[in-house]
Amino acid sequence: MEHIITVSNLKKSFKANHVLKGVDFNIPKGSIFALLGSNGAGKTTCVRILSTLTKADSGSATICGYDVFSQTDDVRGCISLTGQFAAVDEVLTGRENLNLIGRLKHLGDYKKQTSEYLAAIGLEDAADKQVATYSGGMRRRLDIAMSLIGKPQVIFLDEPTTGLDPQNRISMWDTIAKLAEEGTTILLTTQYLEEAEYLADNIAILHNGIITAKGTPEELKKMLPIGEIALEFMSSKDTARAQGFLEGYSFTAGRKIIEVATDGSATQLADILNRINNSGITISRFTQNQPSLEDAFLTLIGEKERSR
Amino acid sequence: MSKALKDSHIMFMRCLTKTLRSPEAVTMALVVPLVMMVLFGFVFGGIADIEGFNYINFIVPGIIIQCICNSSGATALSVHNDMSKGIIDRFRSMQIAKSAFLSGHVWLAIVRSMIICIMTFAAAFIVGFRPSAGFLDWLVIAGILVLFIIAITWVIVIFGLIASDGEAISGLTFLIMIFTFLSSGFAPPETLPRVLRVFAQNQPMTPVIDAVRGLMHGTQLNGEIMLAVAWCIGITVVAFIVAVQIYKNKLTK
Numbered sequence: 001m002e003h004i005i006t007v008s009n010l011k012k013s014f015k016a017n018h019v020l021k022g023v024d025f026n027i028p029k030g031s032i033f034a035l036l037g038s039n040g041a042g043k044t045t046c047v048r049i050l051s052t053l054t055k056a057d058s059g060s061a062t063i064c065g066y067d068v069f070s071q072t073d074d075v076r077g078c079i080s081l082t083g084q085f086a087a088v089d090e091v092l093t094g095r096e097n098l099n100l101i102g103r104l105k106h107l108g109d110y111k112k113q114t115s116e117y118l119a120a121i122g123l124e125d126a127a128d129k130q131v132a133t134y135s136g137g138m139r140r141r142l143d144i145a146m147s148l149i150g151k152p153q154v155i156f157l158d159e160p161t162t163g164l165d166p167q168n169r170i171s172m173w174d175t176i177a178k179l180a181e182e183g184t185t186i187l188l189t190t191q192y193l194e195e196a197e198y199l200a201d202n203i204a205i206l207h208n209g210i211i212t213a214k215g216t217p218e219e220l221k222k223m224l225p226i227g228e229i230a231l232e233f234m235s236s237k238d239t240a241r242a243q244g245f246l247e248g249y250s251f252t253a254g255r256k257i258i259e260v261a262t263d264g265s266a267t268q269l270a271d272i273l274n275r276i277n278n279s280g281i282t283i284s285r286f287t288q289n290q291p292s293l294e295d296a297f298l299t300l301i302g303e304k305e306r307s308r
Numbered sequence: 309m310s311k312a313l314k315d316s317h318i319m320f321m322r323c324l325t326k327t328l329r330s331p332e333a334v335t336m337a338l339v340v341p342l343v344m345m346v347l348f349g350f351v352f353g354g355i356a357d358i359e360g361f362n363y364i365n366f367i368v369p370g371i372i373i374q375c376i377c378n379s380s381g382a383t384a385l386s387v388h389n390d391m392s393k394g395i396i397d398r399f400r401s402m403q404i405a406k407s408a409f410l411s412g413h414v415w416l417a418i419v420r421s422m423i424i425c426i427m428t429f430a431a432a433f434i435v436g437f438r439p440s441a442g443f444l445d446w447l448v449i450a451g452i453l454v455l456f457i458i459a460i461t462w463v464i465v466i467f468g469l470i471a472s473d474g475e476a477i478s479g480l481t482f483l484i485m486i487f488t489f490l491s492s493g494f495a496p497p498e499t500l501p502r503v504l505r506v507f508a509q510n511q512p513m514t515p516v517i518d519a520v521r522g523l524m525h526g527t528q529l530n531g532e533i534m535l536a537v538a539w540c541i542g543i544t545v546v547a548f549i550v551a552v553q554i555y556k557n558k559l560t561k
Contacts, residue, residue, distance in 0.1 A: 085394040105403075
C-alpha cells in the first residue's frame with residue numbers, strides 16, 4: 001500500500017516536558033487517519049511538526065515523498081492545515097478570505113473556485129459580510145474551505161469539531177467524509193471516540209507521548225480481550241445465590257445484575273449459563289456487552305479504573 | 309513578476325483592505341496632521357519667532373516626523389495581531405515566499421506614511437507655512453523623509469513582534485513620541501536643560517529635522533543631510549536584521 005505520510009520515531013520536548021517520545025505511524029493515500037488522545041497528549045504538537053510549523057528534536061517524517069524537515073517548501077505545496085483555532089481574517093469578508101488563499105496558492109481561476117466553495121459550505125448569503133459577524137460554526141466552515149481551496153493532497157484537521165454544536169458537527173463529518181471520497185488524505189486529531197470511529201479508516205491512540213495502539217476501529221475493539229456478559233435476575237436473593245456458582249470468574253454484582261468477564265469464547269459462555277441453570281435460578285434477562293471503542297480506549301490508556 | 313514580489317503584493321493588498329475597512333483609523337490618519345498643525349501653529353505660533361523663523365515655518369519638520377511616528381503605531385498593532393492569531397500558522401504552512409508576510413506590512417506602512425507626509429504639508433500650507441525650497445531641495449527632502457519612514461517602520465515592526473499586547477505597543481509608541489519632542493523639532497536644543505540638550509543634539513531625529521528645515525528655507529547646512537541619511541540607513545539595517553531574526557525565532561519555536 002502506498003503511504004503518503006510516514007512518521008518514524010518522532011521526538012519533541014519543550015524544555016523538560018517530553019511531549020512526543022517516539023511516535024510512529026504511516027497513512028495510506030486517500031484515507032482518513034485519526035490521531036486520538038486526551039487533552040495535552042501531544043496531538044497538536046504532532047500536527048504542527050508535520051505541517052512544518054514546529055521542528056522536531058529527532059526522528060523522521062515524509063509527506064508526498066518529501067522530507068518534512070529538509071524539504072519544507074515542497075511539503076507546504078501539498079498540504080494544508082486547519083488549526084485548532086479558526087485561522088480566518090475577521091476584518092475581511094468570507095469571499096475575501098477565500099480569494100486571499102486562492103491568490104497565495106497562485107490559482108488561475110481563484111474567483112470561480114471561491115464561489116464554488118462558498119456555495120459548498122452554505123455561506124453564499126454571508127459571503128460579502130465581514131467574518132467578525134459570523135457565528136462559530138460559519139467561521140469553522142470558512143476555515144475548512146480555506147484549507148480545501150486549491151485541492152491539496154493532504155489535509156490536517158486539528159480538532160475540527162471542537163466547539164461546534166451537534167448539528168454543525170454532523171455536517172462537518174459529512175464534509176470530511178466527502179473529501180476522502182475525492183481522494184484527499186486526511187489526518188485529523190480528536191478527543192472524541194465516536195468521531196474517530198465514525199470517520200477514520202485508521203486510528204492511532206496517542207498517550208503520554210507514544211502511540212499506545214493503532215489499527216482500524218474494528219481491530220482496536222478486538223484488542224480488548226474481555227467479552228462481558230450481564231445476567232439479570234428476578235430478585236436480589238437470586239442475585240446473591242447466583243454469585244456462589246460463579247467461582248473462577250471475575251464479576252461485579254449489583255442488586256439484580258451480575259456482570260461477568262469472559263474471554264469471549266462460547267465455551268465459557270455455555271459454562272456460566274449451565275452453572276446458573278443447573279442451580280435452578282431463573283435468569284430473567286441475558287445480554288452480551290460488546291466492547292465499545294471507548295472501553296478499548298480507556299483500557300489502552302490505563303484510565304479505566306479512574307473513570308469508574 | 310517573481311514569486312516573492314507577487315506574494316508580497318498580495319499581502320500588501322490584504323493589509324491595505326484591512327486598513328481601509330477601519331474608517332476611524334483612516335480619518336485619524338488624515339485629521340491628526342491638520343489638528344497638530346493648527347494646534348501648534350496657532351497656539352504657540354504667536355509667542356515668538358525662533359532663530360529668525362516664523363514659528364510655523366520652524367515646526368513643520370517636527371510635526372511631519374511626529375505624524376509619521378504617530379501613524380506607524382498602527383503597523384505595530386497589525387503585525388502583533390497577525391502574529392498572535394491562527395492566521396500566521398496558515399500562512400506559514402503554505403508555500404508562500406518567506407519575506408511576503410513582513411514586507412506586506414512594511415510596504416503598507418511606507419505608503420501610508422508618505423500619504424500622511426503629503427497631508428501634513430497640505431495642512432501646513434493652510435495655516436501659513438511658506439517655504440522657499442526649490443525643486444531639487446524638495447527632491448532631497450522627499451528622499452530624506454522616505455529614508456526616515458523606512459527606518460521608523462522597521463523599528464515599529466520590532467515593537468509589533470516583541471510586544472505582548474496592545475498596551476505594550478501604546479507604551480513603546482509613546483516612547484517614540486517623546487523622542488520627537490526631545491529633538492530640534494519644537495524648540496532649539498540649546499534652550500533645553502543640559503542632560504536633555506545632549507540627548508536632543510545627538511539623537512537621530514534632530515539631524516533629519518534640521519536637514520529638512522534647512523532645505524525648506526534655504527538656510528546654511530553643515531553636514532546635516534549626510535548625518536540624517538547615515539542615521540536612517542544605519543537604523544534601517546540594524547532594525548531590519550533584528551526584526552527578521554526575531555520573526556524567524558518566533559516561527560521556529
